[in-house]
Amino acid sequence: MEDYKYLFKVVLIGEAGVGKTCLVRRFTQLQIWDTAGQERFRSITQSYYHSANGLILVYDVCSQQSFDSLPLWIKEIETYASPKVLGYLVGNKIDQINSREIPTHIGEQFSQRYEMTFLETSAKEAENVDKLFYDIAIQLTKKAQEEELEQDHDNVFKPDSTTTISNCSTCFKF
Amino acid sequence: MASDLPTSFDVVVVGTGMSESILAAAFSRIGQQVLHVDKNDFYSGQWASFNLEGIEKWSKRALGEDQLKPHDSDTSALLKEGEQLIDMPMVDDSYSNIKITFHAEDEPVQEKTRDSSVHDINPSEPDKCSKENNESETVVTKTVEQEITDQNKDTGTQVKRDTDIDTTGSDTKVKNNPVAETSDEERNKSSSEIGSTNNQETKSEQENSSPECKSEQENSSLQCESQVECDTESEKTIQNDKDLLTEGENQSKQSGDCNSDKQSVNSQDNIKKEWTKSALKKEWRKFNLDLAPRLLYCRGSMVELLITSDIAKYCEFKTVTRMLTLLNGKLEKVPCSRADVFSSKDVSMLEKRMLMKFLTFCNDYQNQPQEWTAFKDKPFIEYLIHKKLTKNIKHFIQHSIAMVTDTVSTEEGLSKTQKFLHSLGRYGNTAFLWSLYGSGEMPQSFCRMCAVFGGVYCLRMTASSVIVDKENKCCGVITTEGQRIDCRSLSRAILITDKSLLKSTENQDLSLLRLPDPNGGQPITVLELPPSSMACPPGLYPDKPNILWSLYYSHAVCEEIEYSEERPDNVIIMSGPGSEIDMDRPVNEARRIFEKLMPNEDFLPRPPNPEDIIYVDETEATVGGESSQSEFAESSDKSNQSEIVEQTKNEKLNDQSEKQDCDQLCDKTQLENQDLKSDQSEFVKEDSIEKETNKTPEQV
Numbered sequence: 001m002e003d004y005k006y007l008f009k010v011v012l013i014g015e016a017g018v019g020k021t022c023l024v025r026r027f028t029q030l031q032i033w034d035t036a037g038q039e040r041f042r043s044i045t046q047s048y049y050h051s052a053n054g055l056i057l058v059y060d061v062c063s064q065q066s067f068d069s070l071p072l073w074i075k076e077i078e079t080y081a082s083p084k085v086l087g088y089l090v091g092n093k094i095d096q097i098n099s100r101e102i103p104t105h106i107g108e109q110f111s112q113r114y115e116m117t118f119l120e121t122s123a124k125e126a127e128n129v130d131k132l133f134y135d136i137a138i139q140l141t142k143k144a145q146e147e148e149l150e151q152d153h154d155n156v157f158k159p160d161s162t163t164t165i166s167n168c169s170t171c172f173k174f
Numbered sequence: 175m176a177s178d179l180p181t182s183f184d185v186v187v188v189g190t191g192m193s194e195s196i197l198a199a200a201f202s203r204i205g206q207q208v209l210h211v212d213k214n215d216f217y218s219g220q221w222a223s224f225n226l227e228g229i230e231k232w233s234k235r236a237l238g239e240d241q242l243k244p245h246d247s248d249t250s251a252l253l254k255e256g257e258q259l260i261d262m263p264m265v266d267d268s269y270s271n272i273k274i275t276f277h278a279e280d281e282p283v284q285e286k287t288r289d290s291s292v293h294d295i296n297p298s299e300p301d302k303c304s305k306e307n308n309e310s311e312t313v314v315t316k317t318v319e320q321e322i323t324d325q326n327k328d329t330g331t332q333v334k335r336d337t338d339i340d341t342t343g344s345d346t347k348v349k350n351n352p353v354a355e356t357s358d359e360e361r362n363k364s365s366s367e368i369g370s371t372n373n374q375e376t377k378s379e380q381e382n383s384s385p386e387c388k389s390e391q392e393n394s395s396l397q398c399e400s401q402v403e404c405d406t407e408s409e410k411t412i413q414n415d416k417d418l419l420t421e422g423e424n425q426s427k428q429s430g431d432c433n434s435d436k437q438s439v440n441s442q443d444n445i446k447k448e449w450t451k452s453a454l455k456k457e458w459r460k461f462n463l464d465l466a467p468r469l470l471y472c473r474g475s476m477v478e479l480l481i482t483s484d485i486a487k488y489c490e491f492k493t494v495t496r497m498l499t500l501l502n503g504k505l506e507k508v509p510c511s512r513a514d515v516f517s518s519k520d521v522s523m524l525e526k527r528m529l530m531k532f533l534t535f536c537n538d539y540q541n542q543p544q545e546w547t548a549f550k551d552k553p554f555i556e557y558l559i560h561k562k563l564t565k566n567i568k569h570f571i572q573h574s575i576a577m578v579t580d581t582v583s584t585e586e587g588l589s590k591t592q593k594f595l596h597s598l599g600r601y602g603n604t605a606f607l608w609s610l611y612g613s614g615e616m617p618q619s620f621c622r623m624c625a626v627f628g629g630v631y632c633l634r635m636t637a638s639s640v641i642v643d644k645e646n647k648c649c650g651v652i653t654t655e656g657q658r659i660d661c662r663s664l665s666r667a668i669l670i671t672d673k674s675l676l677k678s679t680e681n682q683d684l685s686l687l688r689l690p691d692p693n694g695g696q697p698i699t700v701l702e703l704p705p706s707s708m709a710c711p712p713g714l715y716p717d718k719p720n721i722l723w724s725l726y727y728s729h730a731v732c733e734e735i736e737y738s739e740e741r742p743d744n745v746i747i748m749s750g751p752g753s754e755i756d757m758d759r760p761v762n763e764a765r766r767i768f769e770k771l772m773p774n775e776d777f778l779p780r781p782p783n784p785e786d787i788i789y790v791d792e793t794e795a796t797v798g799g800e801s802s803q804s805e806f807a808e809s810s811d812k813s814n815q816s817e818i819v820e821q822t823k824n825e826k827l828n829d830q831s832e833k834q835d836c837d838q839l840c841d842k843t844q845l846e847n848q849d850l851k852s853d854q855s856e857f858v859k860e861d862s863i864e865k866e867t868n869k870t871p872e873q874v
Contacts, residue, residue, distance in 0.1 A: 036625035041179070043631040045217050045618040050611045051490060079225075079459060 008140045009033060009051055010133075011081075013073055014058035015066040016040045019092040022123035023058065023132070042072075049080035054088070054136045061091040061107070061120065062099040074114055086139055087116035090132060095122040179632065182660040183209040186651055188262075188637050191219035192757060193748040195620035196764035196778075198629055199485070204775045208629040209659060210621065213242045213264070213636035217621060220268070220751050221466045223612030226458035229274070232465075236269040244638035245656030252658040256644040259652065262637055276451045462612035466751035469494060469606040472597035475765075476616070476757040477607065483778035488619040490610040493602030499574045501566065508574040510605065511598050521566065529567050533575075536591040546584055554587025555580055577755065606756075616757060623778075640745060648745045661744075746771075 011033045012020040024034050033052070038044045049055075057073055059066040070089075077085070089111040091102060104120060111118035117135070121128040184206040187198040195210075195218075202208045214235075216222055224232055235241065242264060249259065470476050470491070480486040497508040501520075509518040515526050539546060549557040554576065558568045572578060576590040597605035609615045625631055637651035641658070650660040746767055749760075768777050 036622060037628070038622075038625045038631045040630070041632040041635075043217075043633040045621055047217075047488070047611065047615045047618040048622070050615070 006141060006144050008053040008137070008144075010054035010056065010136060010140075011035075011048055011052045012056045012058060013039065013044065013048075013076070015060070015063070015069050018058045018060040018063065018066045019123045020056075020058050023056075023090070023092065023121065023129060026123045026126055026129045044076070046080045049077065052081055052085055053140050054086040055081055056088045056090055056132070056136075057116065058090045058092050059102070059107070060093050061102045062093050062096050064101045067102045067107070067110075070110065086136065086143070087114065088132065088136065089114070089116040089118050091118075091120040092123055094120045094127065095125045179209075179657065179659070180207075180630065181658065183207045183630070184661065185209070186211070186637065186659060186661050188212075188651075189219050189748075190214075190217045190617055190621055190633075191748075191760075192221050192617045192620075192751070193760035193764045194219075195617035195624070196479075196761060197748070197768060199483070199620040199624040199627075200764065200768045200778050201772075202624040202627040202629040203483075203778055203781070204772065205627075208624055209632070210624060210629055211632045211635050211637065211653070213634065213654070215634045217633070218614040218617040220266075221464075221468075221614055221617050223462040223464045223614030226455065226461045226463070229461075229463050233272045233274055236266065236272055238265070241265055242634065242636060242654050245652070245654055247656040249639065249652045249656060249658075252652060253641065254643075257649065258642045259639040260642055261639050264636070264638060276454070278449050278451045278454055462614070464613045466613060468613040468616075468751075468757045469608055469755055471593060471756050471758065472600040472602075472605055472607055474593065474597065474756055474758045475761040479761050479765075479778060480619075482780060483623065484780045485619050485623050485778075488622050489615050491601070491607040492610060494604045494606040494608060495602070497574055497604055499570065501569055508570055510575060510594070511603055514603070525564055525567055528563060529570070532561060532563065532567070532571065533591070533595060536588055537595045539588045539592060546588060549584040551583050551585070553580060554578055554582050554584045557584040557587065613757070623781075627781075 012024065013035060014020055016037075016039050021034055033048065035044055035048065038048075055077060057070065057077070059070060061067075077087070089107065091104070091107045094100070107120065108118045119128055119132050119135075121132055123129060185198070185201045185208045187194050187201075187208060187210045190210060190212040198208050198210045212219060214222075216224075216228070222232070244261070244264060253259065472493075480489070497510055498505050499508050500506075506520050507514075507518070509515040509521055509529070512530065515521065515529055518526070521529065535542060535545060546557060549560065555568070555572060558571060563571070571591065572580075572587070575594050576582075576587045577594075578587050578590055582590075594605045601607060621629075621631065635654050637659075638654050639652040640648050641650040641652065643649045648661065650658055652658055748763060748767070765777050768775075
């Protein structure tokens with residue numbers, strides 16, 4: 001009945017202008033949710049985070065300000081997203097070599113502190129973008145399969161896990 | 175913060191409640207520039223859902239703390255000639271009598287422990303994980319129960335009623351666990367887990383999955399699994415709810431029996447644990463408590479709008495699994511579907527016939543005017559008496575199916591019964607859907623649609639005054655940041671007054687219980703939600719309901735808006751949550767307003783297929799263009815798009831197959847009840863009628 005086995009929700013967050021939308025446009029086979037501009041005045045809906053399987057926190061390597069605001073985003077994530085969400089920290093715009101403000105190792109350190117996977121990308125040059133989304137897809141699929149092994153029943157409604165809702169008999173998407 | 179906010183919009187929408195959000199989405203969808211602001215730092219206004227911490231903050235703010243104030247700069251300089259300012263009410267005074275109480279036992283030192291991270295990762299106590307494991311095996315209920323304390327109805331031009339909402343949680347008793355809670359204070363942070371340590375052995379014997387450390391979430395899915403099973407065995411759990419009604423007289427022998435029944439069904443339910451205040455607080459983020467709890471009729475206007483506008487893709491739902499009623503002092507399951515009626519043991523054969531005959535008639539009452547027009551304006555209950563229905567059947571129909579009070583007219587009663595019947599069987603066994611994570615999700619879905627089409631969002635900011643020009647038209651607003659925002663003269667500012675909530679009640683497993691007020695006043699509604707509804711942490715569920723926590727509040731209700739004469743005619747005031755249990759009224763209100771203002775425009779049409787969208791400027795990625803550019807960005811990839819389209823198809827199929835399932839169910843029951851042949855033919859008829867009605871919305 002379905003063309004795909006899993007449906008994951010991956011959300012992108014980060015300061016306005018760091019290139020989230022460009023990342024999505026560049027590539028993805030996942031259902032990626034962009035912020036629709038609501039981050040501009042820090043007004044992202046809480047529901048954006050709900051049921052997200054993966055989460056990509058993006059900053060601009062050329063913008064110290066976008067990096068400095070990461071803790072605020074982390075706080076939002078901790079409040080609204082599932083603790084089990086697969087977290088990625090992405091430094092975007094590495095093509096602008098001359099205006100870089102955040103060295104790679106600084107971003108990496110930050111990601112380790114919050115147990116996120118770290119990656120630097122350039123949406124403009126399509127650098128690492130495929131890798132980012134493929135990695136996420138692979139990891140989420142792996143996670144979903146592991147969970148499936150632990151499950152005896154098909155009909156289980158698993159709000160925090162990854163099988164798509166239309167699989168289950170008690171929960172419906174229209 | 176809002177310094178780079180554009181200064182001119184077509185429409186300014188103040189407040190992110192249900193009606194406002196629908197309208198904002200509708201305007202944005204047809205290309206109007208929308209600014210949507212809310213004085214709160216959360217979405218959904220009076221429709222919001224909060225976690226435990228959030229609702230405490232809310233209660234403080236509702237009592238006047240930390241309210242947003244108008245900007246203190248001199249705003250008159252922002253006015254042009256002939257313009258005037260009308261100040262907006264800044265304080266929401268519709269809530270009163272707010273009282274939050276923890277009823278759960280507290281252990282002295284634990285109160286401080288709110289930091290969940292402390293207990294989530296604690297390498298010094300390797301055992302803990304497995305203890306936690308136990309913790310989430312427990313099934314408890316959180317309930318929000320609302321009581322009407324007041325019949326102030328006639329005290330003024332506005333109908334106001336006081337509502338008390340009681341959010342109760344129910345606790346499970348620790349079984350086989352004599353020593354548990356005496357543990358030392360040093361381990362206070364984990365003492366709630368300690369409570370279940372003693373059960374560990376029992377549990378690991380019975381649990382076939384690996385006994386090693388699992389994350390809480392995995393447990394929660396197990397949790398949900400057992401829950402789902404419980405629901406199908408709902409007979410067994412019904413009695414537990416009775417305790418709930420008697421306010422936590424929980425340890426009755428009866429429910430003890432229930433528990434053992436349940437255990438035999440679900441080995442995972444064996445472990446009981448004591449919920450303490452700190453245990454509750456530790457789980458603070460897993461609660462989603464609604465200020466205005468609502469369900470959706472499966473075929474109501476909200477659901478239809480979600481489908482036609484494609485906003486349904488932003489939210490998830492669960493069906494209400496059973497409906498309960500209090501009949502002769504006992505909690506009974508309401509037989510609402512055909513299958514239910516036949517399988518019900520509480521209804522005699524004669525009554526089954528009677529009920530089915532009546533429901534079949536209601537399903538098509540417009541075409542049989544001779545049956546009811548004489549009673550058109552008389553109370554529905556008189557009509558039910560006229561129909562010679564038995565006491566039980568009358569009770570089911572009035573209180574659980576039509577859900578009307580004694581004074582409601584026959585016409586309205588019939589139409590409500592019909593609405594209920596039409597919604598049956600579409601997505602499940604009852605007529606209602608619940609939005610995962612709480613009702614506060616619904617306005618947010620519409621906000622998202624608005625944002626996707628370029629709507630600009632700003633929380634913690636509102637319009638402190640409205641600018642009115644010489645013709646008494648609203649031409650702009652002054653924000654609480656002291657900024658002037660112009661609205662185009664042809665467009666409208668929509669300003670929301672604070673109205674109110676009647677009473678609805680809420681609690682935690684997807685059960686819906688409607689209790690009539692013995693004095694004929696507004697009934698009490700109880701919704702019981704399980705963890706899988708994403709409204710409470712796993713481990714809170716009705717085994718033996720104890721009240722763990724409660725919130726009482728009164729909310730002044732005003733559904734009808736009185737327009738004052740000075741109101742500029744392009745300022746629209748919308749209502750807040752009312753007393754109904756569904757969300758159809760705001761949909762209809764928003765549609766009405768939209769169609770009046772934009773007579774030639776579609777109301778929230780389905781967005782274009784993402785494949786048809788041409789991006790004007792691929793490379794544009796800078797701050798300025800972000801909001802307008804982000805349209806459909808979440809589905810910009812082609813393969814992704816086809817996936818989404820695919821999905822829609824599947825869901826449609828889903829709908830149909832669901833329908834078939836239900837029909838099959840009926841077939842089964844028919845086979846089992848061969849003595850009811852005459853009724854069967856009616857069902858067949860009813861089915862075909864229902865199918866016909868089904869088609870209409872989808873063809874549109």
